Amino acid sequence: EVQLVESGEGLVQPGGSLRLSCAASGFTFSSYEMNWVRQAPGKGLEWVSYISSSGATIYYADSVKGRFTISRDNAKNSLYLQMNSLRAEDTAVYYCARAAAGGGDAFDIWGQGTMVTVSS
Amino acid sequence: QSVLTQPPSASGTPGQRVTISCSGSSSNIGSNTVNWYQQLPGTAPKLLIYRNNQRPSGVPDRFSGSKSGTSASLAISGLQSADEADYYCAAWDDSLNGYVFGTGTKVTVL
Numbered sequence: 001e002v003q004l005v006e007s008g009e010g011l012v013q014p015g016g017s018l019r020l021s022c023a024a025s026g027f028t029f030s031s032y033e034m035n036w037v038r039q040a041p042g043k044g045l046e047w048v049s050y051i052s053s054s055g056a057t058i059y060y061a062d063s064v065k066g067r068f069t070i071s072r073d074n075a076k077n078s079l080y081l082q083m084n085s086l087r088a089e090d091t092a093v094y095y096c097a098r099a100a101a102g103g104g105d106a107f108d109i110w111g112q113g114t115m116v117t118v119s120s
Numbered sequence: 121q122s123v124l125t126q127p128p129s130a131s132g133t134p135g136q137r138v139t140i141s142c143s144g145s146s147s148n149i150g151s152n153t154v155n156w157y158q159q160l161p162g163t164a165p166k167l168l169i170y171r172n173n174q175r176p177s178g179v180p181d182r183f184s185g186s187k188s189g190t191s192a193s194l195a196i197s198g199l200q201s202a203d204e205a206d207y208y209c210a211a212w213d214d215s216l217n218g219y220v221f222g223t224g225t226k227v228t229v230l
Contacts, residue, residue: 035219037165043163044122045157046209047219061218095164105212105219106155106170113164 003028004096004111011117016086022096022111023077030054030074033099035107036081036094038116048094049081064090086118123148124209124222131228139155140225142192142209148220152212154186154192156185157221159206169194201229 008020008053036048040098049070050059058070069082079096100108132138141215142154146164156169167176169185182198192211196203211227 037221044206044224045159045210045221047210047221050219059217062216097165100167100170105152105210106167107157107165107210108167108170108176110164110166 002109004098004109006096006111006114007095007120009114009116011119012086013120014087014118016118017082018086018116020081020083020114020116022097024077024079027098027109029077030099034072034079034113035099036070036079037095037107037110038090038096039095039113040089040092040107043050043092044056046092049101051079082114083116086116088118089117090116092116122223123213123216123220124211126207126209126222126225128223129226129228131230133230134199134201137195137197137200138199138227139196140194140207140209140227142194142222143188144192144211144220146190147215148190148211148213149187149192150190151214154185154187155210156183156192156194157208157210159208161205165208196227199229203227204229 003025005023022080066086071080094111096111097107098109100106146183153171156158157165158168158223172187184195213220
């Protein structure tokens with residue numbers, strides 16, 4: 001079964017750090033581009049970051065640029081999001097999402113999400 | 121801040137057709153394909169339409185997408201109670217060098 005499972009949920013104080021992980025299974029992870037998307041409580045979806053299949057190309061939303069770092073380990077079938085200098089507005093459910101092969105930029109597989117709460 | 125604008129809500133009775141609009145600009149919808157996602161309450165989003173009008177395997181043909189210029193739309197025909205969800209359009213934005221989602225539309229079946 002094709003699956004993405006996020007982990008790293010937590011409560012962190014403003015200014016703190018947290019690392020999210022996304023474990024992929026059921027497909028050849030190294031062949032796919034990956035993304036992080038977040039959703040603040042009661043709000044809409046917000047794209048956070050993109051990484052190419054090799055990791056050579058990376059993009060970030062302006063709202064997290066300079067604070068978040070996306071990375072991947074194809075040998076471990078894992079995607080990561082290192083979040084530093086966290087702010088209250090970073091509180092959200094974070095989803096990892098696979099970009100569909102041949103589907104342009106469509107996200108065809110999503111994880112179940114992991115909650116990040118930034119509060120003192 | 122979303123750069124793709126959708127109506128906040130849409131509704132219809134069972135069996136009716138509902139259409140959701142998505143308005144963007146030349147840097148996103150105008151130059152890239154549009155995807156649509158369905159998010160049922162308490163669940164992760166699901167890809168509903170990709171490349172403007174293509175349905176992934178398993179998505180009923182009651183769902184259809186179209187694009188014209190800098191706007192796109194999603195139509196749901198034969199509305200069912202199971203279609204009650206939030207719907208989001210999305211596209212790559214060449215100016216932002218990032219992916220942008222619409223503001224989201226909550227569909228209610230009356």
